[in-house]
Amino acid sequence: MMAQPDIEIQVETRYLDEQSQPELDHYVFAYRITITNKGDMPAQLLSRHWVITNANGEVKEVRGEGVVGEQPLLRPGESFQYTSGSVLETPVGSMHGSYQMVDAEGRPFDVPIPPFRLSISTVLH
Helix, strand or coil, rough: CCCCCCEEEEEEEEEEECCHHHCCCEEEEEEECCCCCCCCCCCEEEEEEECCCCCCCEEEEEEEEEEECCCECCCCCCEEEEEEEEEECEEEEEEEEEEEEEECCCCCEEEEEEEEEEEECCCCC
């Protein structure tokens, strides 16, 4: 049995003050994700699954095909970067999830997206 591809996920987040309306419990965050194929075989991202939790403990799940309208094929050593966003009703929250991918033989595998925090800069980290 071949090992599944080695995929690394890196995340950067920021609070979008200009798009947020705290008085209406509307907090907008951007996140930039870099997906890097550290393995020795190609892998293609087919879909995503997000679990988004706000400070009130409310959970929203999002599933969909690809990321930002693409289903990138990552050859060994290649990276794919995209920026997306999330809107919360609280100034702090978190996200985690997984990408559903296939290897060069068409075998599906999941890549976990480690939890990351969304928070406005005035809130203690």
